[in-house]
Amino acid sequence: MDLTLTPKHRALREEVDAFIAAHRGAAPRPGGGRKRPDRKALDWQALLLEHGYFARTIPREYGGFGAPHDVIELAIIADAFSRAGISPGIHNQGISMLVPTLLEVGTEEQKRRWIGPTIRGEVIWCQGYSEPGSGSDLAAAQTRAAVEDGHFVINGQKIWTSSAHFADMMFLLCRTEPEQPKHAGLSYLLVPMNAPGIEVRPLRTMTGRAEFNETFFTDVRVPVDQIVMGRGQGWHVANVTLKYERLLLGDPNKLQQRFEAIRRMMEQPGAEGSRLLDRAEWRDRLLRLQGEVMAARHHNLRLLTEQAEGVDSGLGRFIVKYHGTMLAHRLASLALDAMGSSGLPYEPQGEAAEDDAATTWQIDYMYDIGLIIGGGSSNIQKNIIGERGLGLPREPKAAAPAGRN
Amino acid sequence: MRFGLTEDQLLFGRSLRGFLADRLPLDALRRLAEPGTGFDAELWRGLGELGLHGLLVPEEHGGAGLGMLDAALAAEALGYHAAPAPFAAALVMAVQAFRSAGDAEQQGQWLPRIAEGQARIGLGFAGLAGQTGRAALRLEGGRLSGALDGLMDGGDATHFLAYLPDGRAALIEAGAPGVTATLRRSVDRTRALVDLDLAGAAPVALLQSSNDPLAAARRVRDAGRVMLAADTLGAAQNMLDRAVAYANERVQFGRVIGSFQGVKYMCADMATMLEPCRAMVWYAAYAQDAVPEEAAMVASHAKAHLAEVGREVARLATEVHGGMGFTDLLGLHYQFKRITFDRQVLGGPERCRHDAAVAQGWIAA
Ligand SMILES: Cc1cc2nc3c(=O)[nH]c(=O)nc-3n(C[C@H](O)[C@H](O)[C@H](O)COP(=O)(O)OP(=O)(O)OC[C@H]3O[C@@H](n4cnc5c(N)ncnc54)[C@H](O)[C@@H]3O)c2cc1C
Numbered sequence: 001m002d003l004t005l006t007p008k009h010r011a012l013r014e015e016v017d018a019f020i021a022a023h024r025g026a027a028p029r030p031g032g033g034r035k036r037p038d039r040k041a042l043d044w045q046a047l048l049l050e051h052g053y054f055a056r057t058i059p060r061e062y063g064g065f066g067a068p069h070d071v072i073e074l075a076i077i078a079d080a081f082s083r084a085g086i087s088p089g090i091h092n093q094g095i096s097m098l099v100p101t102l103l104e105v106g107t108e109e110q111k112r113r114w115i116g117p118t119i120r121g122e123v124i125w126c127q128g129y130s131e132p133g134s135g136s137d138l139a140a141a142q143t144r145a146a147v148e149d150g151h152f153v154i155n156g157q158k159i160w161t162s163s164a165h166f167a168d169m170m171f172l173l174c175r176t177e178p179e180q181p182k183h184a185g186l187s188y189l190l191v192p193m194n195a196p197g198i199e200v201r202p203l204r205t206m207t208g209r210a211e212f213n214e215t216f217f218t219d220v221r222v223p224v225d226q227i228v229m230g231r232g233q234g235w236h237v238a239n240v241t242l243k244y245e246r247l248l249l250g251d252p253n254k255l256q257q258r259f260e261a262i263r264r265m266m267e268q269p270g271a272e273g274s275r276l277l278d279r280a281e282w283r284d285r286l287l288r289l290q291g292e293v294m295a296a297r298h299h300n301l302r303l304l305t306e307q308a309e310g311v312d313s314g315l316g317r318f319i320v321k322y323h324g325t326m327l328a329h330r331l332a333s334l335a336l337d338a339m340g341s342s343g344l345p346y347e348p349q350g351e352a353a354e355d356d357a358a359t360t361w362q363i364d365y366m367y368d369i370g371l372i373i374g375g376g377s378s379n380i381q382k383n384i385i386g387e388r389g390l391g392l393p394r395e396p397k398a399a400a401p402a403g404r405n
Numbered sequence: 406m407r408f409g410l411t412e413d414q415l416l417f418g419r420s421l422r423g424f425l426a427d428r429l430p431l432d433a434l435r436r437l438a439e440p441g442t443g444f445d446a447e448l449w450r451g452l453g454e455l456g457l458h459g460l461l462v463p464e465e466h467g468g469a470g471l472g473m474l475d476a477a478l479a480a481e482a483l484g485y486h487a488a489p490a491p492f493a494a495a496l497v498m499a500v501q502a503f504r505s506a507g508d509a510e511q512q513g514q515w516l517p518r519i520a521e522g523q524a525r526i527g528l529g530f531a532g533l534a535g536q537t538g539r540a541a542l543r544l545e546g547g548r549l550s551g552a553l554d555g556l557m558d559g560g561d562a563t564h565f566l567a568y569l570p571d572g573r574a575a576l577i578e579a580g581a582p583g584v585t586a587t588l589r590r591s592v593d594r595t596r597a598l599v600d601l602d603l604a605g606a607a608p609v610a611l612l613q614s615s616n617d618p619l620a621a622a623r624r625v626r627d628a629g630r631v632m633l634a635a636d637t638l639g640a641a642q643n644m645l646d647r648a649v650a651y652a653n654e655r656v657q658f659g660r661v662i663g664s665f666q667g668v669k670y671m672c673a674d675m676a677t678m679l680e681p682c683r684a685m686v687w688y689a690a691y692a693q694d695a696v697p698e699e700a701a702m703v704a705s706h707a708k709a710h711l712a713e714v715g716r717e718v719a720r721l722a723t724e725v726h727g728g729m730g731f732t733d734l735l736g737l738h739y740q741f742k743r744i745t746f747d748r749q750v751l752g753g754p755e756r757c758r759h760d761a762a763v764a765q766g767w768i769a770a
Contacts, residue, residue, distance in 0.1 A: 203733075337748075341537050
């Protein structure tokens with residue numbers, strides 16, 4: 001354990017603070033990721049990349065900043081942005097899930113081609129995993145891709161595809177080796193969303209907006225080299241992506257941003273002139289959550305350190321998604337309670353306009369439940385924690401193929 | 406001693422639930438919820454035919470003269486089906502307000518109109534009940550000015566009953582000069598909130614006959630809290646029922662998901678939390694009529710407890726449905742949002758528990 005800040009770290013902290021002070025006017029609102037980044041978000045992203053506050057450790061030849069891995073640096077940057085309540089850049093499925101997947105298992109050519117435009121926010125990705133009959137049981141996916149004259153020809157249906165209505169590309173899990181056992185028959189393809197034969201139908205969610213979709217494939221052709229790793233290795237690649245998805249879904253910096261927003265809200269005097277922070281029962285709720293967010297942030301530093309040292313964190317990593325999404329739900333719950341009846345008016349805007357604060361919290365509160373379900377539900381996480389993390393035996397029906405793990 | 410419902414009450418609950426199930430299939434609910442007014446003339450008429458309008462209105466004023474327990478059963482049924490119909494404020498709290506603070510003439514004039522379904526009264530409480538938002542009303546020279554946010558049952562209301570900080574309540578006509586009512590579509594589209602701006606509006610009645618107006622106002626608040634607790638009970642029961650049904654159908658890993666202990670335990674947890682709530686709501690309702698010394702305490706506790714249980718059930722039942730639960734497709738979210746709404750109006754759990762402590766004399770108000 002060595003958390004001493006070197007002069008270099010102190011300089012970085014001052015540099016980031018000065019950057020935020022100088023540029024905060026140019027920052028979009030934190031959040032997003034459920035809409036295509038607009039000009040403001042793209043410009044902000046470019047600025048962050050240029051200064052190395054985003055994609056800091058991604059090699060320069062792939063469009064990153066190319067700094068050596070230093071957990072303290074990453075923490076200093078994340079901390080400065082969440083303290084200031086300022087967007088730390090774009091977080092979407094391409095950036096947080098596909099990019100690290102390609103870095104881990106992609107070819108040199110794939111890294112050079114896709115990482116740069118993805119982290120700049122120019123290429124938006126969606127995730128084609130779930131199907132009507134295979135959600136938790138992801139390996140049961142039935143969407144087929146047959147090989148014909150140098151192409152995969154894809155037929156089938158995906159569901160709950162977030163962002164498909166504005167995505168440029170999809171990373172798709174599909175069955176290419178139907179004669180192989182369940183898990184060995186899958187491949188992971190990179191599919192342009194404008195390919196002929198793809199139809200995207202929006203699905204309304206409980207928020208009242210269509211944040212995800214059904215995606216239909218009819219004879220969609222993709223060159224055979226648009227595959228990550230080899231045929232039949234899709235289950236392995238899909239799980240690399242899931243590993244990053246689950247870390248994203250439990251992101252403690254997002255939790256910290258939320259916590260700060262709620263603290264600011266509870267510091268404001270309410271209609272009766274008193275502040276919620278002055279009331280013991282409210283303060284205690286906030287303090288409990290602060291403690292948990294603190295633990296999550298420190299835990300994250302530990303995980304990042306282990307990752308940089310090439311250690312697989314195992315249990316420490318398996319708990320992140322379940323822990324983080326439940327904590328996010330409880331933070332949003334407190335925000336709703338703090339707003340009380342004046343937080344109920346609800347007018348979600350389309351893609352163009354920003355939502356008001358109350359509507360945003362209500363959406364977060366509902367979306368958090370979506371995130372408790374998506375990316376492998378809490379129950380699936382608990383199975384993984386118990387079975388892979390703690391070494392407990394699998395469910396009685398031992399012959400049943402494993403799920404998302 | 407008997408702790409349970411009568412035959413009549415069981416019958417009443419069943420027929421109301423049957424009516425609502427018939428009138429509110431999902432496509433109808435979607436259509437009625439869209440405008441966010443929490444009101445539909447046809448549904449309102451139908452509920453009137455079942456005797457809902459005059460449920461609590463004494464017989465001499467044209468009502469059925471039933472009690473709070475009957476009203477709670479109605480609230481539960483409305484919550485179960487997420488019915489876009491004014492109830493807690495318009496048909497329970499308003500009646501209670503007239504009965505506890507209206508003079509004989511006011512009661513004779515207004516209670517029959519409520520019972521006939523002609524007066525639909527939105528009601529605003531502000532600070533007295535822990536509502537947040539603007540709450541600054543002044544009565545000067547018989548005229549009412551200022552702002553009051555978050556009136557319940559205010560969508561398409563004919564009148565508004567606005568509580569003053571001293572516990573008196575002013576009834577004003579919706580379209581009268583100096584009255585600006587702004588509909589706020591709430592996250593629960595089956596119930597609206599209205600923000601009221603008043604500029605010298607002339608009340609048509611001032612309810613001030615109680616010798617302790619604040620105590621009278623608290624009784625109205627407590628009646629409302631019991632109704633919201635009952636509404637959450639119904640909505641949460643609906644979500645549990647549907648989760649169990651879904652867990653019996655949906656197959657993953659070659660098994661019905663209800664056969665996974667994880668899913669079974671979620672359902673069992675919901676049931677364990679919710680079952681005792683039923684008796685709690687019954688007692689809280691009964692106490693409003695029969696146990697005055699406990700009425701305030703149990704009403705606040707029921708509201709707070711149901712809000713906590715409701716939130717858990719809302720999340721768990723949605724989780725059991727997987728991605729399907731997060732969509733609009735099954736309409737499960739109508740009950741989810743109903744529970745969200747019930748929690749935040751008339752004081753959240755912290756405020757309600759505070760009031761329960763006050764009611765027991767543990768702390769000063
Ligand atoms: C907001 C949101 C965004 C999403 N975005 C995407 C996306 O972009 N791309 C994509 O491909 N998918 C996406 N999904 C889909 C998501 O991955 C699935 O919803 C999730 O994996 C659950 O699958 P399911 O919906 O089929 O539920 P089911 O698998 O039917 O699960 C229903 C219930 O059964 C439980 N269950 C299932 N199996 C077991 C078991 N073995 N043990 C115990 N309990 C079990 C689950 O925990 C759940 O509570 C998204 C979902 C949501 C809600």
